Amino acid sequence: PEYKIHYIEQTGSTQQVAMQLLADGADTNTVVVAGTQTSGRGRLGRVWQSEKYTTVSMSMIIKPTITLQHAPKLTLVAAVAVARALSKYADVSIKWPNDILINGKKVCGILTELQADPDRIKAVIIGIGINVNNAVFDESLEDRATSLAQEAKQSIPRVNVIERVLTEWTQMYALFESDGFTVLKPLWEAYATSIGATIRVRSEQETLVCTLLGITDDGYLRVQREGGEETLIISGDIDLVSS
Numbered sequence: 001p002e003y004k005i006h007y008i009e010q011t012g013s014t015q016q017v018a019m020q021l022l023a024d025g026a027d028t029n030t031v032v033v034a035g036t037q038t039s040g041r042g043r044l045g046r047v048w049q050s051e052k053y054t055t056v057s058m059s060m061i062i063k064p065t066i067t068l069q070h071a072p073k074l075t076l077v078a079a080v081a082v083a084r085a086l087s088k089y090a091d092v093s094i095k096w097p098n099d100i101l102i103n104g105k106k107v108c109g110i111l112t113e114l115q116a117d118p119d120r121i122k123a124v125i126i127g128i129g130i131n132v133n134n135a136v137f138d139e140s141l142e143d144r145a146t147s148l149a150q151e152a153k154q155s156i157p158r159v160n161v162i163e164r165v166l167t168e169w170t171q172m173y174a175l176f177e178s179d180g181f182t183v184l185k186p187l188w189e190a191y192a193t194s195i196g197a198t199i200r201v202r203s204e205q206e207t208l209v210c211t212l213l214g215i216t217d218d219g220y221l222r223v224q225r226e227g228g229e230e231t232l233i234i235s236g237d238i239d240l241v242s243s
Ligand code: BTN
Pocket: 012, 013, 014, 015, 016, 037, 039, 040, 041, 042, 043, 044, 046, 048, 056, 057, 058, 059, 099, 108, 109, 110, 111, 127, 128, 129, 130
C-alpha cells in the first residue's frame, strides 16, 4: 500500500496527532512521524521519553476488517514486524506483549490504541517508539533501556529505521490478512526468548510467578502456575525472575 506520511518536527504525542487526523477523516495507512515528542505515552498509563533527534516516534492509522476480539493480535503482528526490521542491526527479542529488547534491555515500545463500536473496530493506532541513536539514558532507565546505536556501535539514520519498519509491517500485515495469526504466531514465538523461563506476571488482578509457555492463537499469554495449572493472561506486564 501507499503510506501517507505526516512529518512533524515537534509534538506532544504522535498518538494524539493520529487521533486528531482520524477524527478529521484520515484514511488507513496514514502515518505520523515526529522529530521529537514532548509527552510521549507508554502502555498502562506510563510516560515514554523521546530524546530529541535520536529516537523514532511514529503512529500508524490502520482500519482493519477484524472484530474486536482479534485486536490483541494486531499488536503482536506489529511486534514481529519491528523485531524483523531491527534485527538487521542487532539480535532482538520480544518481551510479551510487544517490547523489543536487545541484550535484555528495551530498545522499542509499542502502544496500540483502538477506536471501536461494541462489535466492530473502526481504527487502530499503532504507536512505535524506537531508541535509535541515544547515547545516554536517564539514571532511572539506564539498566533497562538501550539504543540501536549503542548495541550496533554505529549511528543509524532514523529514516532507514522508519523505512524498514514500514516495509516489514506491510509484509507481516499482508500475511495476517491473508492467512490469519496462525502463521505469525511461530514467528512471534521465535523472537520470544523467555519461553520456558520463570517469569513474574503483573496484571490488574494479581501478581503471579509462573513458567512462560507461549501464546495462544488469540495472542494471549500462556503460563503455567506452580501447581501445574495453565492460565491465560490477556493484559499485563512480565518480568524474568532471575535465578
Ligand atoms: C510502551 O512501551 O509502554 C509503549 C511506548 C510507545 C511509545 C510510542 S512513541 C510513538 C507513539 N506516540 C506516543 O505517545 N507513544 C507511542
